Amino acid sequence: MTRVLAESGLERRRWRMLSDLAMLRCRELMRPRTRWQLSTLLLAAGAAAVGYCETATEKSAEHWVGTWTAAPQAFMPGALETFHNQTVRLIVHTSIGGSRIRIRISNIHGTQALQLGALRVALAGTGADITSGTDRAVTFSGRAGTSIGAHQEATSDPVDLEVSASTALAITMFFPRPSPATTSHFLALQTGYVSPKRGNFTAALRFPVERTLQSWPFLTGVDVLTRADAAALVVFGDSTVDGDGSTPNSNRRWPDLLLKRLLGEPGSRGSLGVLNEGLIGNRLLAGSPRDQEFGDAFGEAGIVRFTRDALDQAGVVTVIVRIGGNDVALPGAVVKAAGPVTAESLIDGYRKLVALAHARGVRIIGTTITPFEGATMAPSLYTPEKEAVRQRVNAWLREHNPFDGLIDIDRVLRDPDHPSRLLPAYDSGDHLHPGDMGYAAAAEAVDLSVLRAK
Numbered sequence: 001m002t003r004v005l006a007e008s009g010l011e012r013r014r015w016r017m018l019s020d021l022a023m024l025r026c027r028e029l030m031r032p033r034t035r036w037q038l039s040t041l042l043l044a045a046g047a048a049a050v051g052y053c054e055t056a057t058e059k060s061a062e063h064w065v066g067t068w069t070a071a072p073q074a075f076m077p078g079a080l081e082t083f084h085n086q087t088v089r090l091i092v093h094t095s096i097g098g099s100r101i102r103i104r105i106s107n108i109h110g111t112q113a114l115q116l117g118a119l120r121v122a123l124a125g126t127g128a129d130i131t132s133g134t135d136r137a138v139t140f141s142g143r144a145g146t147s148i149g150a151h152q153e154a155t156s157d158p159v160d161l162e163v164s165a166s167t168a169l170a171i172t173m174f175f176p177r178p179s180p181a182t183t184s185h186f187l188a189l190q191t192g193y194v195s196p197k198r199g200n201f202t203a204a205l206r207f208p209v210e211r212t213l214q215s216w217p218f219l220t221g222v223d224v225l226t227r228a229d230a231a232a233l234v235v236f237g238d239s240t241v242d243g244d245g246s247t248p249n250s251n252r253r254w255p256d257l258l259l260k261r262l263l264g265e266p267g268s269r270g271s272l273g274v275l276n277e278g279l280i281g282n283r284l285l286a287g288s289p290r291d292q293e294f295g296d297a298f299g300e301a302g303i304v305r306f307t308r309d310a311l312d313q314a315g316v317v318t319v320i321v322r323i324g325g326n327d328v329a330l331p332g333a334v335v336k337a338a339g340p341v342t343a344e345s346l347i348d349g350y351r352k353l354v355a356l357a358h359a360r361g362v363r364i365i366g367t368t369i370t371p372f373e374g375a376t377m378a379p380s381l382y383t384p385e386k387e388a389v390r391q392r393v394n395a396w397l398r399e400h401n402p403f404d405g406l407i408d409i410d411r412v413l414r415d416p417d418h419p420s421r422l423l424p425a426y427d428s429g430d431h432l433h434p435g436d437m438g439y440a441a442a443a444e445a446v447d448l449s450v451l452r453a454k
Contacts, residue, residue: 064102065315066232067094067163068222069275070185071242071305072106072153074288074296081184081217083175086210087201089193090171090219091124093251095259096232096273097164098224103138103171105146106153106220109183109296114148114218116140117176120202121159124168128193128207135203136161145174153220163224165263171219172207174200181217186297187239187280188216189248214248223314224273232273232315233258233451236306237322240370241278245428245435252436253278254322257443265448272451275316277309281334283326284349289335298326303352311360318363318451320407321353325369328389329432333381340385343392354402365450366403368394368410373420374431381432387420405450412445413438 070092075081103121107114119138122130139157140146148154163169195201196210235241235255243253259274281288281298282305288298299305302323310319324346331338350366357364369390375381394410397403413434415423422431426438434442 061228062099062225063228063230063315064223065096065098065226065230065273066221066234066275066313067096067098067101067224067273068092068169069234069277069309069313070188070216070220071277071279071299071309072108072183072220073185073279073299074109075180075182075184076186076297077293077295079186081181081213081215082178083181083194083217084178085176085197085199087172087174087195087199087204087207088213088217089128089195089207090173090188090216091190091192092169092171092216092219092222093256094163094165094167094169094222094224095275096224096226096230096271097162097167098226099160099162100158100225101161101163101169102158102223103156103219104153104221104223105148105156105173105218106183107148107218108151108153110148110150110180111182112150114179115145115175115177116148116218117145117174118200118202119145119156119174120172121161122170122172123163124170125205128170128209130170130172130205130207132205134161135205145176158225166259169222171222172202172204173218174202176200181215183220184215184217185220185279186215187242187244188214189243189246189253190214190216191249192216221313227271230271230273230315231317232275232313234275234277234310234313234316234319235322236277236302236310236319237367238278238282238326239280240325240433241276241322242280243276243278243439244280245430245433246439247436250436252439254434254439254442257440258446261443261446262448262451273315275313277313278322279305281326281330282323283330284323284353285327285341285345286335286338289330289338291335294334303349306353306356311357311362316362318365319357320365320367320446320451321350321403322367322409324350324393325372325390328369328386328393329372329375329381332383333378341389343389343396346389346393347396350397351402363404363450365405365407366397366401367407368397370410370434371414371420371422372432373418376430377432382420405447407442407446409442409445412441
């Protein structure tokens with residue numbers, strides 16, 4: 001009897017693996033393509049492949065989709081957090097629900113192995129506390145902790161935890177050895193909690209708080225096992241995607257407000273996760289300036305990180321690109337040694353992103369570059385010459401858009417009486433980043449029908 005049960009369990013696992021592979025193949029076949037590409041695929045696949053996909057779709061009811069992400073970021077010089085014999089509890093918000101979850105921990109910017117002693121997940125309660133009865137241990141290859149090598153990341157085993165869309169999760173990590181947070185995301189806009197140096201509090205219902213933090217150290221993603229028709233939308237770009245200028249602890253970043261719209265759409269509730277891959281200071285064409293002030297904190301060039309941070313996300317079907325403003329503004333101001341960026345070089349960069357996305361069968365939506373006259377971040381951030389480049393890029397996007405769709409955020413956020421400035425009502429106050437009302441207006445400007453692959 002035991003042998004029969006073991007064999008049936010093995011068979012179920014084999015069937016699940018095969019059905020998952022079938023779904024991947026079917027999703028590849030069904031990705032958006034030109035008519036001739038689709039015809040070629042169908043001819044090559046034949047009737048047997050079509051039948052295979054229909055069977056796989058019927059048998060495989062769920063697949064993995066990203067529900068939350070944060071772009072892995074190098075630390076800011078002079079602001080390196082280190083944890084030792086301490087527990088860190090981080091709060092994140094799901095965008096799509098599912099029956100199981102898995103968690104990604106990143107040491108991609110680390111120069112030594114990261115020792116993770118324990119990891120647990122629960123539904124968040126009030127402040128640093130968790131909801132009773134929801135706490136789950138998270139394992140890696142069946143073990144409670146793991147060692148993540150330098151420049152590596154790890155994905156946990158699946159965890160049985162039912163989560164809903166737009167739900168707060170508490171993810172709690174214990175670091176038994178000195179662990180400098182060389183990989184983090186420091187514009188969390190969400191309060192996290194650090195325990196005293198007294199050991200493992202990952203299972204604590206009432207978390208002992210020694211101090212708070214406003215970053216997401218090491219945590220880079222949460223996926224959910226969810227229904228077969230669900231997918232992910234990645235919003236990729238700079239600080240205006242990251243939410244700079246929005247109210248902390250309120251989830252008023254542009255992607256958050258876009259998710260809120262999606263959840264309110266009849267018939268689409270819970271079918272499209274929204275993943276935020278914004279990163280402050282990020283440029284499309286160049287990486288972080290690496291000077292004494294910023295180091296590598298502004299990230300790799302958007303073209304370099306696009307595949308890892310956008311296209312490799314679980315279940316992605318569409319990417320919105322919101323990048324290019326820093327390429328125009330930073331040279332000669334924040335990046336003093338750099339020469340000006342031309343409209344032609346930015347246009348070429350956008351074309352490269354489109355080619356990368358289409359090679360994966362992913363839709364890609366572009367956005368215009370918003371105004372920044374009067375920006376207080378640094379002297380010479382705005383100049384008339386830079387404004388001319390911005391205007392040329394936007395005009396080209398409107399007339400020769402290479403993307404699968406275009407969101408004209410410039411037209412939404414600019415002051416109609418002074419088009420090189422943000423509308424005062426939408427300005428966070430630094431004349432560069434929108435505030436809550438500006439991000440809400442940008443979210444309202446998105447045509448939701450273009451976000452799902454046809």
